[in-house]
Amino acid sequence: MPRAGRRRRTGRWRRALLAALVTGALVIPLSAAAQLEIPAPAPAVLAPLTSATLDEAYAANRANAVEASRMAAADGDGRRAAADRAMADPDRDFLAFDGRGSGQATEVFGDLAHADRVAVLVPGSDTTLDTYDRFRATALNLHRRLTRDAPNSRTAVVSWLGYQTPRTVSTTVLTAGRADQAAPHLREFVRQLHAITGREAHVTLVCHSYGTVVCGRAAAGLAVSDIALVGSPGTGAVSAAGLHTPARVWAARGADDWVEGVPHVSADLFGTTVGFGTDPVSPAFCAHVFTAGDGGHSDYFTPGSASLANLARIVLGETSEVTHA
Structure with a gap:
């Protein structure tokens, strides 16, 4: 078969697969997709975040989590009440907390006020306050690795x-809609980070799964040193240059990550653009591809893994030590 014919056939197959994915998502019963509204207070009103107001923000968010726990318990939601109560622990520090609905939270690990290197972890699908402990574990693992590798460095990690x-x-995981909504908030958060740490701080975005779509949408002109994409279905850009960022762009995928089988294309289906384009670990994307080992989609932050070691090197600016795939 001529090469052009093979390309057309491959394109038709990929579009058909995307259509099947969309159709499968559409037929999920509404009862499975619905989320009950969980009562909680509005987020605490905070002073502009600076190094001087961090303790005030941490205290206000703890108090908000206490009230959210009380309201969830009164509503009969013991699971959320326990999650909120854990976030009110005096040893934990939150820059933001919102217990309403699926919830949002921004937690700090380390001394953010004096950090000169900050890693910001951006999660993928199914991350809520109810599943937050899994996401928190990835931040803790990275922070512990940074502390082990560079005990005298001033680093912080933010989930x-x-x-x-x-x-x-769901259909939302196949489109950039949620990422487009998230991107302005991530840009604003990075701006706040620089207000806290000073403009000279090196900020690295560490983006996982659908979080890489969020980072791709937020990347243009963002004041970050590095963007690391792990387990990515694509960013929506044809290449790293299409992210319009001065940051170094890194990418990795574990050998057992199912996302390798996701068609790395975008297509107009049912009036919506579905899919996220070029595979970030492919030569066509032109990212710095680093070793991730044999892990699966949820293993990039596993202690002792090649991916975690390389992510720590990227955050620390030890780019010559990063091992490449």
Whole structure:
């Protein structure tokens, strides 16, 4: 078959697969996709975030989490009440907290006020306050690795659940709608980080799964040093240059990550653009591809993994030590 014919056939197959994915998502019963509204107070009103107002913000968000826990318990939601109560622990520090609905939270690990290197973790689908502990574990693992590798460095890690993530089995996970909503909030958060740490701080975005779509949408002109994409279905850009960022763009995928089988194309289906384009670990994307080892989609932050070691090197600016795939 001529090459042009093979390309057309491959394109038709990929579009058909995307259509099947969309159709499958559409037929999920509404009862499975629905989320009950969870009562909670409005987020605390905070002074502009600076190094001087951090403790005030942390205290206000703890108090808000206490009230959210009380309201969830009164509503009969013991699971959310327990999650909120854990976030009110005096040893935990939140820059933002919103217990309403699926919830949002931004937690700090380390001394953010004096950090000169900050990693911001951006999560993928199915991350809510109810599943937040899984996301928190990734931030803790990265922070511990940074502390082990560079005990005298001034580093902090931030877990940024600052948007309503899509469900894995839904139409929203196949389009950039949630990412487009999230991007302005991520840009504003990075601006706040620089107000806290000073403009000279090196900020690295560490983006996982659908979070890489969020980072791709937010990247243009963002004041970050590096953007690391792991387990990415694509960013919506044809290449790293299409992100319009001065940051170094990194990408990795574990050998057992199911996202490899996702068609890395975009197509207009039912009047909506579905899919996220070029595979970030492909040569065509022109990212710095680093070793991620044999792990699966949820293993990039596993202690002892090649991916975690390389992510720590990227955050620390030790780019010559990063191992490449």
